[in-house]
Amino acid sequence: MVKRIENLVVVENKSLTKDYFILVLSCANKDISDIKPGQFVQVKVDKSHSTFLRRPFSVHDVDFSKNTISLLIKIVGNGTLALSGLKKNDTLNVIYPLGNSFSIPQPGKRILLAGGGCGIAPLLFLGKKLRSHGFIPDLLLGFKDVEQGLEIDEYNKIGRVYLATEDGSVGQKGYLTDHSILKSEKYDYVYSCGPEPMLKNIARYCKDRKIFCEVSLENLMACGIGACLCCVVDTVKGNLCTCTEGPVFNINDLKW
Amino acid sequence: MVNIGFNIGDLHFKTPVLTASGTFGYGSEFDDFFDVSILGGIILKGITLEPREGNPYPRMVETPSGMLNSVGLQNKGLEYFEKDIYPQVSAYNTNVLLNINGSTVDDYIALAYRINKLEKIPAVELNISCPNVKMGGMAFGTNTETARTVIKKVRAVYKKKLIVKLSPNVTDIVDFACIAQEEGADAVSLINTILGMAIDTKSMKPFLSTITGGLSGPAVKPAALRMVWQVAKAVSIPVIGIGGIMNTSDALEFFLAGASAVQIGTASFIDPKASVRIIEGLEQYLGEKGFSNIKEIVGYINKPNI
Structure with missing residues (x-):
């Protein structure tokens, strides 16, 4: 899984409710077959003066036939508000895929x-x-x-x-x-x-x-790639980065 | 061909762009994005003698044109570094520097003594300016007497290139730069983060678990640039400029003010390739302006003919 920075094209900005929307992003001819459930992306927000850092969003869906990824986003502040205004064919600078993923169960389990x-x-x-x-x-x-x-x-x-x-x-x-x-x-x-x-x-x-x-887990992140050590979660193995050692954690590793 | 190399004494850096400690991990975090050996050097995440868990979450908050952090030097200590990280970082074909931190003067001495033996580490950055630790850190770098003591004692045991990283949280940073020079430092780097804070009006509590943290990003750039300019006029050792450099133009301002090199910090969080873009941008700028060596623009604004 190689992390990359790319300008992805907005295929669709689907408004769901007054707070939620879905961005469908085209990865064009890039190979996205390595994206796994639980992973996230870091999105650069351009049209907001008060937004400095990237914003992390988990991958909501991947359409391998159309080579698109979808993000389900809730408007919670200026960054997500700016993203909600994106139009078809706008580009979005994205770092992806990031983080670990959910594990696949043993066969036959509920x-x-x-x-x-x-x-x-x-x-x-x-x-x-x-x-x-x-x-x-x-x-x-x-x-x-x-x-x-x-x-x-x-x-x-x-x-x-x-x-x-x-x-x-x-x-x-x-x-x-x-x-x-x-x-x-x-x-x-x-x-x-x-x-x-x-x-x-x-x-x-x-x-x-x-x-x-x-x-x-969803912690406040700066880099999203394990460099800044800001998004740590207190685990039985010490402070771990949500961005690289998560965002998916087994509950036995958390001090809950 | 434009020469953008620079030297600290006889230690050559192929480009004047380094990555700031605490913003570039151990380099490998960026391997997917570009060949980090292109950089003049990488300054690794701050190290302490013993492992440290750092401060409790939340340890970061976004602020206008910047961010506050209070990571608190989370690292696995020197022994782990020597065994597990040193072999990996030794493979980089560039200068790999360690940023060293202590709670006591003896910690700094012990670290410097042992790191002196690591063949592939040609220099250390003596961090007497971390604002996020209870013991040591900035306390050493905001008092002229303790600053002098720690620099002197580290200098006595560390035989390679010694860079002192200065705190902006002082009345006059020039005093500290001069002390570093007097005590035999080979270069100074500035600025570390500016002590700041932010309060969440919804919860009516500070955003950071530690209440205060270090401010970085474009918000600090004008203050950093002013301090670099002041220090560069006062010392003869190389000055490495740090503080909110996001692009080539920002970096150029530091060179024009008197920095011989720059460190890219917070910018790498937003654009992991910021440092390599700046290297390319510097070469292009110098070529277009007709300069053959970046030295020609270092401290340009102080030259008598302008």
Whole structure:
């Protein structure tokens, strides 16, 4: 896996809700077959005066036939706001692919993909990869409200989708970690991404039941390539860089 | 053909562009992007005698035209370096320098003594200006007496090229540059980061776990340039300019102010190839301006005919 810096062309900027959008980027004739689920990209934001550093986004989807990668982005500040204004044929300077990836389970195992909010982003690409390996995972997706119930259609193609919203507008009411399938179903592998309190609850659930669990973390990053040591996470192996030794961590390595 | 090489004494650097400590890892992080041997030198992540975990997360926050960091010299210590990193970095066909740090004067002496034996390390950068450690670091570089002591004692045991990295967090950085020269330093590099802070108004707490951190990036460039200009006029040893250099034009300003070389720091986070682009840009600029040697523009603004 060679990291590269390239100007990628925006094929589509798809607005989903007032906060979320998807950027589809063309990698033209470049070989992207080495991108793995869980990896991320570092995007340079040009049209924002207050944005100095690159912005990291996990790879939401890869279309190997069209040679495109998609990023699911939530507008949280000036950088993401500027990116939301990109138009078709604009170029975006991207460093990719970065970080490690989710591991592939033993054959025949039951898998749950649990994503909260923007944390559902890497689970689409992971789900597709798992399907290609013959797994049919369940998906548990949590949002604040129905407004944020994003792109569920795509996830429905991967496996059975269970929803939770904080206001109960769709799916079960409450946090994803309170969803009844966590009690009624039995999983061997759980892969998760989302807000840290949610991940900690998922980790506790898995630890109690001795379930294999990997979580994708999102820390503040400067370089994204392991040079600055800013994005560290406190692990049983000491401070590790989220960008190079993560973003995917086995929960047994975290001090949660 | 334009000559952009420079020397610290008899140590030759093929280009005057080095990468700043703490911004370029151990070089290998950049191998995918370009051949780092093109650089005049790489200054490795700051090292301490014993391993250090650094400061708790969060240790970085973006600020207008820059960033604050409080990494706190996370590294695996000298022994690990000698065994696992030194063999790798020795393969680079350029000058590999170590940035050395101590909590006590004895730490600095012990480090310098052992690194002196590493054949492939032709120089060290004595860091008496790290703002992110409780013991030592900047404390040595903001007091003229302790600065003198640590430079003198390291000089006594370190026989190769000694560069002293200066702190901007002082009343007059020229005093410290002169002390470095008097105590036998072969060059000075400046500036280290400027002590700063930022507060999150949402949570009503400081962004950094350490409250304060070191400011870097374009925000510090005018201050860095001013200090380089002051120091270059006051000392005869080479001055290496550091501080918010993002592109060729930024680098040129430092040469024109009197720097013999520059270090690229935070820019590498945004563009991993920033340093190599600057090397190419310098050659092009000098060629277009009709200069054959970069020395001709070092301190150009101080020359009497302008």
